[in-house]
Amino acid sequence: MNFDDTPQEAVFRREARQWIDANAPKELEAQLSKPSVGRVKLEGIDIITASKAWQKKKAAAGWACLHWPKEYGGRGSSPIERVIWQQEEGFYDKLSGVFLIGQGMCGPTMMTYASEEQKRRYLPPLASGEEIWCQLFSEPSAGSDVAGLRTRAEKQGDEWVINGQKIWTSGAHYSDYGILITRTDPTVPKHKGLTMFFLSMKSPGVEVRPIKQANGMQEFNEVYFTDVRIPDAQRLGAVNDGWNVSLTTLMNERLSIGARVWTGFSEMFQFCSDFVTENGPALDDRAVRAKLAEWAVRHSGLKYTSYRSISALSRGERPGPENSIGKLVSGTMMQDIAMFAADLQGAAGVLTDPKLAGVAGQFQAMLLQSPSNRIAGGTDEILRNIIAERVLGLPGDIRVDKDLPFNQVPTRGRKG
Amino acid sequence: MNFDFSDQQKQLRDEARRYLTEHSSPKAVRAVLDGGAPFDQALWKGLAGMGFLGVAVPEEFGGAGAGHLELCVIAEEMGRALAPVPFSSSIYLATEAIMLAGSDEQKRRLLPGLASGQSIGTLALFERPGNPSPQAIAASVAGGALSGTKVPVPDGAIADIAIIAARTASSGRETDISLFVVDLHDKGVTRKALTSLDPTRNQAEIVFQNCPAEPLGAAGEGWSILSRVLDRAAVLMAFEQVGGADRALEMGRDYALDRIAFGRPIGSFQAVKHMLADMYVSATLARSNAYYGAWALSTDAAELPEAAATARISATQAFQHCAKNNIQVHGGMGFTWEFDCHLYYRRANALAVALGSLSYWEDLLIDRLRSRNAA
Numbered sequence: 020m021n022f023d024d025t026p027q028e029a030v031f032r033r034e035a036r037q038w039i040d041a042n043a044p045k046e047l048e049a050q051l052s053k054p055s056v057g058r059v060k061l062e063g064i065d066i067i068t069a070s071k072a073w074q075k076k077k078a079a080a081g082w083a084c085l086h087w088p089k090e091y092g093g094r095g096s097s098p099i100e101r102v103i104w105q106q107e108e109g110f111y112d113k114l115s116g117v118f119l120i121g122q123g124m125c126g127p128t129m130m131t132y133a134s135e136e137q138k139r140r141y142l143p144p145l146a147s148g149e150e151i152w153c154q155l156f157s158e159p160s161a162g163s164d165v166a167g168l169r170t171r172a173e174k175q176g177d178e179w180v181i182n183g184q185k186i187w188t189s190g191a192h193y194s195d196y197g198i199l200i201t202r203t204d205p206t207v208p209k210h211k212g213l214t215m216f217f218l219s220m221k222s223p224g225v226e227v228r229p230i231k232q233a234n235g236m237q238e239f240n241e242v243y244f245t246d247v248r249i250p251d252a253q254r255l256g257a258v259n260d261g262w263n264v265s266l267t268t269l270m271n272e273r274l275s276i277g278a279r280v281w282t283g284f285s286e287m288f289q290f291c292s293d294f295v296t297e298n299g300p301a302l303d304d305r306a307v308r309a310k311l312a313e314w315a316v317r318h319s320g321l322k323y324t325s326y327r328s329i330s331a332l333s334r335g336e337r338p339g340p341e342n343s344i345g346k347l348v349s350g351t352m353m354q355d356i357a358m359f360a361a362d363l364q365g366a367a368g369v370l371t372d373p374k375l376a377g378v379a380g381q382f383q384a385m386l387l388q389s390p391s392n393r394i395a396g397g398t399d400e401i402l403r404n405i406i407a408e409r410v411l412g413l414p415g416d417i418r419v420d421k422d423l424p425f426n427q428v429p430t431r432g433r434k435g
Numbered sequence: 436m437n438f439d440f441s442d443q444q445k446q447l448r449d450e451a452r453r454y455l456t457e458h459s460s461p462k463a464v465r466a467v468l469d470g471g472a473p474f475d476q477a478l479w480k481g482l483a484g485m486g487f488l489g490v491a492v493p494e495e496f497g498g499a500g501a502g503h504l505e506l507c508v509i510a511e512e513m514g515r516a517l518a519p520v521p522f523s524s525s526i527y528l529a530t531e532a533i534m535l536a537g538s539d540e541q542k543r544r545l546l547p548g549l550a551s552g553q554s555i556g557t558l559a560l561f562e563r564p565g566n567p568s569p570q571a572i573a574a575s576v577a578g579g580a581l582s583g584t585k586v587p588v589p590d591g592a593i594a595d596i597a598i599i600a601a602r603t604a605s606s607g608r609e610t611d612i613s614l615f616v617v618d619l620h621d622k623g624v625t626r627k628a629l630t631s632l633d634p635t636r637n638q639a640e641i642v643f644q645n646c647p648a649e650p651l652g653a654a655g656e657g658w659s660i661l662s663r664v665l666d667r668a669a670v671l672m673a674f675e676q677v678g679g680a681d682r683a684l685e686m687g688r689d690y691a692l693d694r695i696a697f698g699r700p701i702g703s704f705q706a707v708k709h710m711l712a713d714m715y716v717s718a719t720l721a722r723s724n725a726y727y728g729a730w731a732l733s734t735d736a737a738e739l740p741e742a743a744a745t746a747r748i749s750a751t752q753a754f755q756h757c758a759k760n761n762i763q764v765h766g767g768m769g770f771t772w773e774f775d776c777h778l779y780y781r782r783a784n785a786l787a788v789a790l791g792s793l794s795y796w797e798d799l800l801i802d803r804l805r806s807r808n809a810a
Contacts, residue, residue, distance in 0.1 A: 020504055020730050022436050099436075292808060302805060312797035315804060316749040320720030323727045326438040333436050341723070344716045400705070406715055407708035411688050414703040 022326070024103070025333065031100050035107040038080060043111050044073055051110045054286050054381070059113045067151075067193055070114040074148025084122055084146040091130065091138055092146030098332040120189055121145050121152030125198045128268045129217065132255035141196065141217075153194035153220070155185040155242060156265065160430070162187075163401050165200075166209045166262060167420075167428070170244060172201035172216070179203075179216065179254070181224075181247040187395070191227045191240040194220050198268065199249075200261050205426040212425055213261030218249045234387035280325055282349045283356040283385060284318035287311070290360060290378055301363060310359055317348055340410040347402045350392040357386035438726060440508060447501075448508035454485055455516035461775050464635055467519035468778065473593050473628065473637040479520045479552050488526060489550025492534065497547030503667075503733045507674045507725070514675030514754075515682045517782050519635040521555050521590035523675065523789070527668035528589075529556025532598045535667070536614060536652030536660045545596070545616065557594040559585035559617075559641060560661070566795035567665065569609040569658050574643065575602040581617055581648040584640065589789060591639030592628040594619055598664075599648065600657055612657035615648035633785035635778065665790055666743035670728035676750035676786055677725050680718045683757035683779045687711055687764040694766075707764060714757045721746075721753035741807060744800035751787045751796075758783035 024032055047069060050061055061069060077083045078092060085101045087093025096104070105112060126145055129138060144150040161168035170183025181201060191197065197220055204212035220227070224247035229237040256264035291311060294301040301307050325345070328338035360382035361368035373379040393399050407413040420428045440448070458478050467475055482488055491506040492498020499505075506526070513522050530549045533542060533556075548554030562585055565571055574583020581601055588597065597617050604611040619626070623646040631638040652660045688711055691702030701707050728746030731739040758779040762769035769776040787793065 020438060020440060020726070020733060022438060022730075024436065028436075288804065288808070292805065302801065308801045309794065309797055311804075312748060312800045315800060316724060316745050316752070317720060319727060319745050320724050320749055323438065323723035324719060326436060327723055327726065330436050330438040341719050344719050347712075348716060348720070400709070403709040403712035404705065406712040407702075411684075411708075411711055411715060413688065413691060413708050413711065414700055416705070417699065417703060 028099060028103060028333065032103050032107060035082070035104050038082065039107055039111070042076055042080070044069065044114075047114075048110075051113050059116060066114070067117055070117050071148045073111065073114045074118060078143075078147030083148070084126065087126065087130070087142065087146060092143035097335070099329065099335075102329050102332060117151060117190060117193070118145075118148055120154050121150075121194070121196075124154050124268045125152040125196070125217070128198055128215070128255060128264065131267050132215070132264055133217070134252070137253075145196075150195040151190060151193055153188050153191045153197040154268065155188055155191075155197045155199040156268075157187040158184060159186050163398055165265070166213065167425075168200060168202060168213070170199075170201045171205075172203050172214055172249075174203075174251075175248075177251050178248045179214075179251060181216075181218075181244040181249060183244050185242040185244075186230070186239075188227075188240045188242050189238060191220065191242050192229060196220060197242075198255065200265055202425065203261075204259055206424050207259070208422050209420060209425045209428065210262040212259055213265070214258050215255040215261040215264040216249050216253050217255060218247070218253060222247050222249070224248075233390065234384070236388075280318065280321045280345070280349070282314070282318045282321065282352045284314045284352070286378070286381065287314065287356045287360060290382070291363070294363060294377065296363065307363070310355075314352060314356060317352055321345055321348055340406075343402070343406055343410060346392070346396060347399055347406075350389070350399060353385060353392050354389035357382050357389050361386055438730065440504060444504055444508050447505055448512060451485075451487065451509045451512035452515070454481070455512050455518060459513075459516040459518045461778070464517045464519050464778060467635045470634070474521060474590070475519045478518060479555075482518075482520065482522070483550075483552030488522070488552050489530075489546075491526075492530060492546050492550040496534075496542050496550065498550040503671075504729055506671060507729045507732075510671045510674035511678035514678030514782075514786075517635060517679065517778055521557065521593060521636070523668070523672055524557035524590040524594065525549055525552075525555045527671040528558035528664060529594075529596065529598050531667045531671075532558065532614065532651065532660065532664045533616075535663060536656075541616070541649075541651065548595075554595045555590065555593055556596045556598065557588055557590045558664070559588045559591065559597040559599045561585065561587060566791045567661070569612045570607075572600055572602055572612055574599065576613065576615055576648045577603075579648060580623075580645040581615060581643045582645055584642045586640040587629060587631070587638040588641050590637055591619075591641050592626055592637040597641070598651060599643075600661055601648065603654055603657075609658040610655040612661070613654045614651040614657040614660055616651050617643065617646050617648050621646045631785065633781040635782065636785060666740055667732060669743040669747035669790055669796070670725070670732045670739075672786060672790060673721070673725040673728055673746035673750035676754040676783070677718065677722050679779055679782055679786075680714075680721060680750070680753040680757040683754070683761040683776075683783070684711070684714045684718050686776065686779070687714065687757070687761040690765050701764070710760050710764065714760050717753040717756045721749040724749035738807075741800060741803040744796050744803060747790065747796045748793060748800060751793050754779075754783040755787055 081094050084093040085096035085104050086098060089095050129141060145152055156165055158168045172179045172181050196217060198217045200213055200215050202212055203214040224245045226243040228241045230239045230241055231237055288311060291301040291307055324341050328342045331338040364377050370376040371380045371383045376383055408415055458481050463475055486499045487509050489498030490501045490509060491503050494500035533545050549556050562571060562573055581599060597619055599615045599617050600612055601615055602611050603613040623644040625642040627640045629638045629640055691707050692700055694701045724746045728742045731742035762776045762780055765776050768774050
């Protein structure tokens with residue numbers, strides 16, 4: 020049992036480190052290396068411009084989308100090399116956030132279902148960051164139950180005509196392309212009438228409207244489709260087989276193993292080490308110590324759980340299901356930590372002014388943002404279902420709408 | 436990175452599981468529970484025969500000379516099977532203390548007996564309710580003779596030798612404490628078996644009246660040795676707890692699949708599924724933290740103190756969480772003597788306080804993280 024690289028891994032790590040040392044945008048180092056409580060803000064340069072510049076440089080030298088085949092803009096690396104790259108890239112990976120959905124979810128879906136010509140056209144610029152992709156799945160009435168979506172696609176000649184609305188689309192406002200799941204047959208049960216496409220976000224009839232979130236920020240969008248026309252050649256998978264296609268996308272979301280675990284614990288420990296209450300240093304307070312210890316073991320548990328998965332990759336094996344606990348644990352932790360940090364500050368805990376609030380209001384920002392961590396990418400409840408069903412082998416939920424034609428599924432909750 | 440046990444170590448785990456499934460069955464555990472004997476002597480001899488007791492003891496002292504990672508995988512299986520034997524007292528505490536602080540002569544004299552199971556050891560630390568602390572030790576050694584009372588002493592009713600923490604000075608500093616080895620068959624020893632939460636592991640009160648006490652380690656270094664012994668035991672016991680937590684989770688899962696209510700398996704209700712998913716989360720965190728402890732223990736890493744506290748807290752929480760919710764999943768049947776759920780519940784709660792309570796280890800962890808951060 021050790022944390023050491025194999026000789027080949029060590030060679031790869033050295034190569035990656037040398038390249039990063041020589042090429043990373045050092046002018047951003049000071050800003051990027053600061054703890055950002057889950058949010059990246061840059062002064063003096065737009066994050067997308069900075070991200071694209073770094074991604075382009077990486078791609079030119081063969082360090083983009085490492086695990087993709089070379090002909091599609093990748094490096095043909097093994098999963099463990101990808102993890103080592105992430106470890107070495109360190110805080111510069113904050114410049115990869117805008118590409119995450121496209122490269123992590125849309126790319127693999129294109130890889131599996133697009134034509135060879137399409138792959139050669141679309142994957143390299145997706146890898147190099149020249150083109151950004153988004154994922155158009157959720158709808159106002161189809162969140163956790165995404166198969167309940169209602170955006171229609173109707174065939175007219177060689178084209179499909181799209182009408183409907185998507186929501187929670189991260190990055191739609193700066194994306195060039197998107198993968199889109201639609202309903203093509205409402206007369207069959209809901210999972211059986213879906214079809215997947217990809218389209219240009221510049222297509223006539225696509226309208227992106229930002230959503231103002233509960234924390235005042237705007238990171239998500241609503242996307243409206245009015246008579247948007249998509250060539251049949253941009254269909255991914257068979258007609259009415261979109262559910263299976265979407266599983267490829269979603270499985271990739273859950274397969275990604277982060278090189279770093281972020282829970283807010285380290286920042287909280289530092290805060291409690293520095294903060295002095297009316298009774299003395301916060302770190303001497305029994306109640307504070309008990310909570311910190313609880314978070315410390317959760318943080319450590321996540322870190323070493325990911326090390327176990329990385330070890331499996333290093334042996335060339337598929338990681339076990341243990342990594343499925345990550346977001347479930349960290350989501351709640353972030354919220355609890357933020358609430359406790361505000362609580363420690365007493366009445367001043369209400370302040371968000373960076374000049375007055377402790378640690379520049381980072382915990383207050385985290386407090387307002389944290390509800391979304393327990394919802395986006397699978398709610399806590401859906402994640403528990405997944406663990407119960409896929410890991411523990413418990414029966415699936417009894418679904419009353421599973422065999423009903425979609426157009427007969429009840430749509431209203433409250434009776435009367 | 437290879438943050439996992441080797442194939443050989445995994446084979447050893449499988450071997451231990453097979454052996455314990457057969458020889459530490461619920462029936463065997465219940466024989467001790469029902470008061471037939473203070474421990475399962477046949478199982479103890481069998482474990483010795485398998486070489487499990489001395490797995491981490493060097494060959495020159497009568498052991499198998501494997502290592503602590505091998506001991507960790509065996510510990511996990513001991514916990515899983517609720518083995519009703521003095522494994523933790525004799526191996527994690529007494530054997531570790533002697534390996535850590537004993538002279539060459541002491542190792543040569545004491546370890547072969549412990550490794551072969553012919554001699555059972557324990558650590559007699561506690562004297563009253565509360566956590567480990569030099570101030571809580573009143574037993575004292577003067578002129579080579581020990582007097583005082585230790586309670587509770589785990590496996591104290593059956594042990595042959597005890598490592599004793601006793602006072603050798605009264606300056607109020609931790610250097611007042613020294614460690615000793617004491618023969619529990621001495622005529623000055625009076626033992627009384629005590630009833631406890633977990634009758635599958637015995638507890639005793641031991642009164643010492645002028646018993647010959649042989650120093651272990653240098654005078655005045657008892658507390659620092661002890662805290663290192665407790666760290667090592669915390670990692671090993673964490674594996675027992677992880678084994679127990681996993682088994683309790685499996686029992687709950689299996690019952691949720693079998694039991695039908697309202698016309699469907701109860702495991703199809705989200706209230707039950709989510710409870711089991713949360714148990715899986717606890718057990719997974721605890722396992723990963725225990726691995727961290729195992730790495731630190733086996734490499735004698737500088738992080739051992741914080742890794743041990745982390746492993747200990749996480750494993751205590753996981754075993755308690757899984758054992759109590761296993762009963763909950765079983766409903767009324769889980770609260771019967773007949774079902775095995777209470778065996779895990781008893782063991783989980785006994786181990787939770789065995790080396791000092793959760794809050795004690797939480798305090799240690801914060802102190803240790805603080806000094807690492809300051810360094």
